[in-house]
Amino acid sequence: MxxxxxxxxxxxxxxxxxxxxxxxxxxxxxxxxxxxKSPYISKVYDFIPAVGQFTNELPKYEPGDTYETMVKKAEDMIKGEKPAGMISLGGFGGYVVFGFDHTVENVPGKRDIRISANAFWAAANPNPDANKRGGSCEPGVIMVSYDANANGLPDDPWYEIAGSEHSKSKKNYEITYYRPDPNKKPVLDEKESYATDVKYIYWTDNHGKSGYKMKNQYHSQSYYPEWIKGDKITFKGTLLPDNAVEESGEGKYWVQYSFDYGYADNAPNTDDESAIDIDWAVDENGKKVNLPGVNFVKVYNGLNQECGWLGETSTEISGAQDLHLLGISISTK
Ligand SMILES: [Ca+2]
Ligand SMILES: [Ca+2]
Ligand SMILES: [Ca+2]
Structure with a gap:
């Protein structure tokens, strides 16, 4: 300031x-x-995707890449007015932290930030009775932070945007993914013919559950973030309820239903529901906080969900905008 x-x-x-x-x-x-002032992302501060079919691809990992070079690759993909592409956050917990070059003002009664992604509505939902909007919706939990100590760094308190599923979600969820042995023998299952290994990556959570992430025939690279050291990686956050339903009865057509409001990659970029109001931010006790604005945003995948041949649900991000600098007015809920 x-x-x-x-x-x-x-x-x-x-x-x-x-x-x-x-x-x-x-x-x-x-x-x-x-x-x-730029209305767009100016910097990516942190990026660690979880296990996923687009991990090591969006952005591309190349031998020799480190945490720092991958953060820079993520930044190159999503910063500025015309971002170069898209990043995938992988499975539950995978995240990105980005910032603006100014404080995005929290205008009363208005939404303040739009987060761009690749969500779209289903063209041919086989369920004629579906009464909710859906398609490819892979909701990421959004957190925001105000640069309270004015040092230009995201080292201040974070607050969660309480979206429509806030009361139905599991707080303090933790998941650990174990690095797969590159020499392990793939396990096949004829019921899941699209899978090239149904026991690819083992995971456990802090609710006593465990399982395997599959590898599918459409993505053959490693699904474990290659540049991360160590044999396992743990992510923490709020777990949202599953949103996908297989609507064909034949395992063919998965519809990921859109949550009402307050998440990233949950509605098309032209839809008002891709925008949030900073006033929806709450503290760890669920109490509303009154922020003057925010400088930093964190998005992490809020789902631990597999959709058959479609693979795991993974939030993607392709940019963000300060709606006020762009003169876009969207009322809050
Ligand atoms: Ca606002
Ligand atoms: Ca700071
Ligand atoms: Ca997506």
Whole structure:
């Protein structure tokens, strides 16, 4: 904030100097501090995807890559006005932390931030009685943070955006994925013909459950984040209820139903439900917090769900926008 004020003072004095010295030339560039703000993601601070069929692909892992180079690759994919692509967060808990170059204002009664992803509505839901919107909706839990100590770093308290499933979700859920032995013999199951290994990656959670993540024939690379050291990796967060239903009765057509509001990759980018109101932020006790705005956003996959041949449900992210700087007005709920 202090920096912005200084820049403003500087701009004002440059402007006064310009006016005083060039009375007949009004084409001189006049710095405008406001226009220096970008409505888009300016930086990715952290990125660790969980196990998933797009892990090591979105973004692409190459031998020699490290945590730092993968964070930079994620940033190159989603920053700016025209992001280069998309990142996948993998299974439950996989996350990204990004920020804006300013505080996104929490405007009363309005949504403030849109998070872009690749959600879309089903073209041909076989269930004629479906009364909810659905298609490819892979909800990520959104957390927000205000740069309270004004150091430009996401080292301040985080608050969860309480979306429509907040009261139905499991708080403090933890899942651990175990690195697969590259020499293990794949296990096949004729009932799941799309799978090239039905016991690919073992996982356990803190609710006494365990299982295996499958590998499918459509994605043959390693599904375990290759650059992460250690034989296992644990993710923590709020587990959302499953949202997918196989609607054909033949294992063919999975519909991932959209939650009403408050999640990423849960509604198309043109839909109001891809936008959130900072006022929905709550603390760890579920109590509403009143933030003036936010500088940083964290999104993690909130589901531990497999959909047959479609594979695991994994949140994707392809950008974010400060709606106010873009002049887009969307009412809150
Ligand atoms: Ca707001
Ligand atoms: Ca900070
Ligand atoms: Ca998606």
């Amino acid at each position: 202090r920096k912005i004020y200084f820049k403003y003072l500087l701009a004002v004095s440059v402007c006064m100097f310009t006016v005083a010295c060039s009375s007949d030339d009004d084409n001189d560039p006049v710095p405008k501090p406001e226009s220096a």
